Amino acid sequence: MTESTPHLHTTRWDLPPGVLKLIAISMLAGLLPGIALGAGAGMALATRLPAAPQVASVPTSVAPPTQGELQPDVPVALTLKDAPAFSRLGSDDAPVKLVIFEDPRCGYCKQLANGAEKTLIERYVKTGQMQLITRSFDILGPDSRMISIAAACAGKAGKYWEFREQVFAETQAAAGSADAQIGAWAQTAGIADMSAFRHCQESGEMDA
Numbered sequence: 001m002t003e004s005t006p007h008l009h010t011t012r013w014d015l016p017p018g019v020l021k022l023i024a025i026s027m028l029a030g031l032l033p034g035i036a037l038g039a040g041a042g043m044a045l046a047t048r049l050p051a052a053p054q055v056a057s058v059p060t061s062v063a064p065p066t067q068g069e070l071q072p073d074v075p076v077a078l079t080l081k082d083a084p085a086f087s088r089l090g091s092d093d094a095p096v097k098l099v100i101f102e103d104p105r106c107g108y109c110k111q112l113a114n115g116a117e118k119t120l121i122e123r124y125v126k127t128g129q130m131q132l133i134t135r136s137f138d139i140l141g142p143d144s145r146m147i148s149i150a151a152a153c154a155g156k157a158g159k160y161w162e163f164r165e166q167v168f169a170e171t172q173a174a175a176g177s178a179d180a181q182i183g184a185w186a187q188t189a190g191i192a193d194m195s196a197f198r199h200c201q202e203s204g205e206m207d208a
Contacts, residue, residue: 086155090131101137143178153200162189
């Protein structure tokens with residue numbers, strides 16, 4: 001009876017140690033020239049490319065400017081020139097005067113009037129720290145000018161801020177003509193003498 005030779009089952013990883021060593025050496029020999037070539041190319045490019053610009057260091061703290069350095073973009077006297085009394089909200093003695101140039105049909109003006117402006121009024125205007133002043137800056141067409149003149153006429157009737165609130169409370173795409181909207185806003189604002197209000201609009205006395 002003869003002994004059977006056991007079946008040798010090998011996998012692709014069952015390689016003699018000498019073969020594995022030879023493979024490793026071959027791979028290393030192939031990688032080294034590539035690494036050397038890449039390093040050489042990188043050094044050559046570095047000598048040709050301009051140096052990276054130096055980034056200025058930012059100080060961790062900045063000293064506040066002195067009073068002489070505080071220069072407004074536009075002189076305050078110019079922004080307040082001929083500003084009617086009805087467009088001023090708050091005390092004339094307030095140390096801060098915030099002047100807003102606005103178009104009555106401006107969507108961003110509406111956002112300000114219904115958002116941050118209300119907070120400023122509550123925190124600073126009503127406490128005497130700030131005076132809020134609006135100026136007409138009509139850049140969106142004839143309707144904008146018509147509404148601004150109507151707002152001035154509402155100011156003559158003592159209802160400027162109430163009228164302005166109605167203008168910015170309405171959607172920018174409200175139905176009807178600007179003239180019809182003005183009439184509705186005036187009534188909601190509480191203007192009692194609509195005849196005098198209309199006369200003011202048509203007379204041109206507020207055009208300036």
